[in-house]
Amino acid sequence: MTARSHRMPFGATVLAQGGQGVEFALWAPSAETIVLEHRAVGSEPASLPMPRDAQGWHRLTVPEAAHGDSYSYRLSDGTRVPDPASRFNPGDVHGPSVVMDPRRFEWTDDAWRGRPWEEAVVYELHVGAFTEEGSFNAARERLAALAELGVTAIELMPLADFPGQRNWGYDGVLQFAPDASYGTPDALKALVNTAHSLGLMVLLDVVYNHFGPEGNYLHAYCPEFFNAGHRTPWGSAINFDGPGSRTVRDFFVHNALYWMEEFRFDGLRMDAIHAIHDETQPHIVREIREALDAGPARERHVHLVLENDTNQASMLMRDGKGLPVAGTAQWNDDLHHAVHVLATGERDGYYADYADDPVRRFALALAEGFIYQGQPSPFRHGERRGEPSTRLPPPAFVSFLQTHDQVGNRAFGERIHPLGDPLLVRAAMACLLLSPHVPMLFMGDEFAASTPFQYFCDFGPELAAAVSEGRRSEFGGFAAFADEAARARIPDPNAEATFLASKLRWRERGTRAHFSRLCEVQQLLSLRHRFIVPHLAGMAGAGIYRCDNDMLQVQWDLGPSKEGEGDGALAPRLHMLAYFGAQPAEGIALPPGELVYSDGASEHVGSLRLARGAVRVTLEALHGG
Structure with a gap:
């Protein structure tokens, strides 16, 4: 120990x-x-x-x-x-x-060396809503079920101490203190220790772009912590590049190391780095990466996942050894938005950027990661967004059908299952889990949970009233909430009932409809670990795609498996075919290779008949001359 x-x-x-x-x-x-x-x-x-x-x-x-x-x-x-x-x-x-x-605290995970990133299947969870009890100890009891499902990493939404008894975590003000509403620091360490014993990595979501609006006393005695020259939605930016910034930067570098060394986390997910104002070199994200590489990464696998609305591929580049220079991977909102439009038909807000041929955009995201790679965004009034991503390996993208953001930022916190066409949602899930991207499930995805995930908090009275009013007014621009009566039905974020409604109902996993979904996801993850994961480490760049008549075809050249290195075999090629049209498609050419997965695709005299929502995945073995 x-x-x-x-x-x-x-x-x-x-x-x-x-x-x-x-x-x-x-x-x-x-x-x-x-x-x-x-x-x-x-x-x-x-x-x-x-x-x-x-x-x-x-x-x-x-x-x-x-x-x-x-x-x-x-x-x-x-x-x-x-x-x-x-x-x-x-x-x-x-x-x-x-x-x-x-x-x-006595650790028992001395043999743990983490897991390489290509093995990651991420499961995002909110500790308070993941179980009825909402504690570290209760979450720990559910880890074995996730490992059995095929999950290899859990990602905890932010834990930094926030005001009140419930919060998403993005209003934290004490960056080193796990919120006491979930339990003690030792209880969190026990959760990580148990996860490691089950082969699970544990990632932590951290917020280094702002402090929450209640309980941040730094302005009162240490204004040097902020840089008034940079304005943010939360006021003056954290001082990463002004006078006195060295100590501020050290504060956050030490915070990253603290979670890795004292709590044995296997990686961080850095929230909204596009909202970090830092004009110095190296950027604070790169400095944190360098500190991790010089410290805990010398002994085990340590990962740095980014959320970055600007799609900076340069933050995800690899060095000559194939190692990340900053971010290991980035949350891929582009893929999500295309899938959401495809499955639900919604085109409000930022979904308008993906309304034009969502099947093609989904195919592009699967092949190249980002959809916006420098093109103008209509939603952003023509502003160009993103950098070319074709040089990045697919595991540089964490892709998903939903997250806490995409569910919780809806007025009623609805998940994609009740909103979308079930056949298309099912097909998109198969494409996601059998792609070379690192897939992420949001808690409850695996059994199509019926519970919403709503925005909740527990601020003091004055701030609570302002947040509730602001929450309802922000939806005023949507047709469904044009009148005051409609907006009044939006749940109050500060009401305890809003939080309680967002808790998972684990008993649903055993009911017929939900258990069927659970078995499907488990099967897909089993196929992923067997056929795809062994070939992800050596991938060098993007795939190629084509899209015709609501049918996408994507192929990726994978890397050689460790067992196959040096025996003359080339890296295999992964083929994915998916059909999202309303009527069946006939006479489709058979993709080459060994069949990995097929659903809704039937063979007829050397060709395929595809039903709506059909997916077929094959692995083609290539050999040298």
């Missing part, structure tokens, strides 16, 4: 192995005086002035302080604030922090 911790210049650091003696450190250059309010377990609080150095660090070592003690910082105006690098804040974002000695 092994104890692990990450040493950093921020926060409260327990000095002795037994949990005694604590060094407190706060960076606050604009504050002349900071008083540590320390309270040992079972004792009265003590007020201890903290010496300040020329760089604006306030530091104090308290020999009698120990694991479990509470503390906060008192500003000159009397305001008490939590530690921005708090490891645990059980009293929520306005309460005191608690000293944690991470070495007290």
